[in-house]
Amino acid sequence: MKIKFFFILLVFSNVTFGQKTSPFICGHDHVMSINAQNFPDYRNRVDKTFEIAYKNMENGGARNETFKIPVVVHIVWKNNEENLHDSLIHSQIKVLNDAFRLRNENRTDIREIFKDLQADAEIEFELKDVIRVKTTANFSLSLTDLPDDVKRPANGGSSAIDVERHLNIWVCKIQPIPFIGGQILGYAYPPDGLSNWPDDASAPSKNLEGVVIDYRVFGLNNPNKLTVNGTTHQSSARTTVHEVGHYLGLRHIWGDGGGLFGGNSCNVDDGITDTPNQGTQSAGGCNKNSNTCIDLSNDLPDMVENYMDYSGEDCQNTFTKEQVALMRSVLRNQRKLLTNIQQDLEITGVKIWPNPCHTHINIALNDSKPTEVAIRTLDGKLVLNYKIQGTDVISCEGLSNGAYILELVNDTMHKVVKLIKVHD
Incomplete structure (x- = not known):
């Protein structure tokens, strides 16, 4: 298969002619198309980053360490049922770990022809914090905007926590797609590899990095059901697995071919050589007889067991060896700081102590800007708002007990950390 590939504009992938599709979709296509409207070079940058990660897969695939990714979950809720219990959050982290370590119970359900392709990614996820924000906002998709207000406090959302060193996952109610029906279950920003660009450059803000998931498909045995046009989505908490795959650089297994009107597109693929050529997304279920691309040599059926398809969540059980190698390459390169977190921030030239604070906070910067x-x-x-240079002390005496966001901004830095205030 090709290493170089092209994104196909797929504005709403549940609108097709002559093709059965699921009303429940991933928002990856919308991330690509909307950002391409706003930032003309976005697709080229993401494509180029994929190629760089692909070329570096030999190092990324080396099994000399297990990558551990710290996770911050933001529960942004309006109605009580959206304020998910801690048990659902912990169960979702377990599903992520089982999937990326090939410990999922259904891993043996893969067909014999694909068994040798299964791989343990040796990537693990550690829940570092849960931030709960009550909101009055609705988070909706349009032709020109994603539901990214969930990440903006001024618009009813929750600020990201240090996106370079944490995987931020926002959980909220995503409104149905207007006018045509259908429902986005989640979406993620893929790495574009250009973290050195200034904030006003032609690139999405780094503070948008992370994953957004509808609250009804987050966690195992979620009591909240998602029904669209009489069809109820059967969730096994694998939507988050799929979206984290995008966050770590993976494409949909069919390469997003087919365009607005659907149909097979076997000349577009996901850039991964050990995933079979697939002409279109699965429409839920687990049709192991599906073969949407007939190859002249080494013809294989569609790999509906793959986490990056739209097959039913109970059907999904596998990342391939090359998908794993790509994700590990991304963690060694474009997202390398994710697995090297230091809680005192010394690695970034910032030190904050004590935290929790009682009466004051010391902030030490490695420059005097x-x-x-x-x-x-x-x-x-x-x-509270202060201006400092170099090393300084600020008071936290006026704060009530609880958790806060501490933000530091200058012309070369933007850092956000969680601050805890306690009384003696």
Whole structure:
């Protein structure tokens, strides 16, 4: 298969002619098409980053370490049922770990022809924090915007926590796709590899990095059901696995071919050589007889067991060896800081102590640039604001007990950390 591939504009992938599709979709196509509208070079940058990660797969695939990714989960809720219990959050982390370590119970359900392709990614996820924000906002998709307000406190969302060193997952109610029906279950930003670009350059903000998931498909045995046009989505908490795959650089297994009107597109693929050529997405279920591309040599059926298809969640059980190698390459390169977190931030030239704070906070920077320091509530309300240079001490005596967001901004840095205030 090709290493170089092209994204096909797929505005709404549940609108097709002569083709059965699922009303429940991933928002990856929308991330690509909407960002391409706003940032004309976005597709080229993401394509180029994929190629670089692909070329570096030999190192990324080396099995000399297990990557551990710290996770922050933001529960952004309006109605009580959206404020998910901690048990659902922990169960979702377990599903992620089982999938990426090939410990999932259904891993043996893969067909014999694909068994040798299964791989343990040796990637693990550690829950570092849960941030809960009550909101009055609705989070909707349009032809020009993603539901990224869930990441913006001023618009009813929750601020990302240090996106270079944490996987941020926002869980909220994603509104149905307007006018045509259908439902996005989640979406993620793929790595574009250009973290050195200034904030006003032609690239999406780094603070949008992460995964967004509808609250009804997050966690095992979620009591909240998602029904669209009389069809109820059967969730096994694998939507998050799929979206984290995108976050770590994977494409849909069919390469997003077919365009707006559907149909097979066997000349477009996912850039991974050990996934079979597939002409279109599965429409849920687990049709192991499906073969949407007939290859002249080494013809294989569609790999509906793959996490990057749209097959039913109970059907999905596998990342391939080359998919694993690509994700590990991304973690050694474009997302390398994810697996090297230091809680005191010394690695980034910032040290903050004590945290939790009682009466004051010491902030030490590795340069003397003027820096804005803001302390906000978890819903984004500004509580305190300071300007510092180099090393300084700021008071936290006026804060009530609880958790806050501490933000540091200057012309070369934007860092966000969680601050805890306690009284003696």
